[in-house]
Amino acid sequence: MRFDIITVLPSLLESPFAHSILQRAQKKGIAEIHVHNLRDYAKNKQKSVDDYPYGGGSGMVMQIEPFAACIEQLQSERAYDEIIYMTPDGVTLNQDIANELSTKGNIIILCGHYKGIDQRIRDIFVTKEISIGDYVLSGGELPAAIVVDAIVRLIPGVLNDETSALSDSFQDGLLDAPIYTRPAEWRGHKVPDILLSGNEAKINAWRDEQQLQRTQERRPDLLND
Numbered sequence: 001m002r003f004d005i006i007t008v009l010p011s012l013l014e015s016p017f018a019h020s021i022l023q024r025a026q027k028k029g030i031a032e033i034h035v036h037n038l039r040d041y042a043k044n045k046q047k048s049v050d051d052y053p054y055g056g057g058s059g060m061v062m063q064i065e066p067f068a069a070c071i072e073q074l075q076s077e078r079a080y081d082e083i084i085y086m087t088p089d090g091v092t093l094n095q096d097i098a099n100e101l102s103t104k105g106n107i108i109i110l111c112g113h114y115k116g117i118d119q120r121i122r123d124i125f126v127t128k129e130i131s132i133g134d135y136v137l138s139g140g141e142l143p144a145a146i147v148v149d150a151i152v153r154l155i156p157g158v159l160n161d162e163t164s165a166l167s168d169s170f171q172d173g174l175l176d177a178p179i180y181t182r183p184a185e186w187r188g189h190k191v192p193d194i195l196l197s198g199n200e201a202k203i204n205a206w207r208d209e210q211q212l213q214r215t216q217e218r219r220p221d222l223l224n225d
């Protein structure tokens with residue numbers, strides 16, 4: 001799977017993809033992540049990519065030409081399944097969306113800044129608009145990194161233990177069960193006996209029950225869905 005991320009701050013996206021599971025996915029050749037500097041596609045000498053909003057008001061607006069030039073360059077090289085714009089007024093990211101996107105081949109992600117991007121970019125090029133939650137950040141880079149992380153860990157072969165993504169919260173519509181590791185007792189706080197019993201069937205039943213209980217307590221809305 002290939003991601004092309006278009007941004008004015010490429011350096012902001014160096015670290016998130018250079019470690020752990022995302023790094024491993026790239027080394028294994030399962031995911032390719034390319035970051036493009038939007039300013040490289042600006043025609044003017046100053047390499048500016050934003051301008052004042054028509055109609056007045058505060059904040060700068062990112063212009064259509066540099067985005068169009070970069071997107072069209074990429075599209076001339078290969079076909080894309082989705083062009084995603086990260087935006088607070090998009091559909092809120094969830095595990096279903098991550099699952100669906102993990103089956104795609106090539107995805108472009110646009111990161112906004114300032115007031116956002118010219119509406120015509122959204123109308124003409126964008127196929128999906130995703131928010132990472134009901135709050136406003138300064139740029140789309142961290143949201144883009146979150147989307148890529150959520151997708152890549154779902155691609156078969158990325159996680160060593162294939163079942164581990166399947167047992168995570170939301171994957172089966174439930175939150176995950178409580179987890180413990182050594183020591184079995186710390187300052188009088190004990191790990192539930194059942195987990196030390198070695199009885200796999202009983203442990204699985206306990207985990208199922210805990211998942212349901214936790215979901216009922218914390219996210220009853222998931223059970224209604």
Ligand code: SAH
Pocket residue numbers: 085086087088089110111112113114115116117130131132133134135136137138139140141143
């Ligand atoms: N004026 C816009 C906010 C612009 S914030 C509005 O009110 O909706 C600048 C950029 O940060 C956006 O273009 C977007 O790419 C990114 N961004 C900010 N908050 C985000 C969120 N919750 N989810 C996804 N992207 C976000």
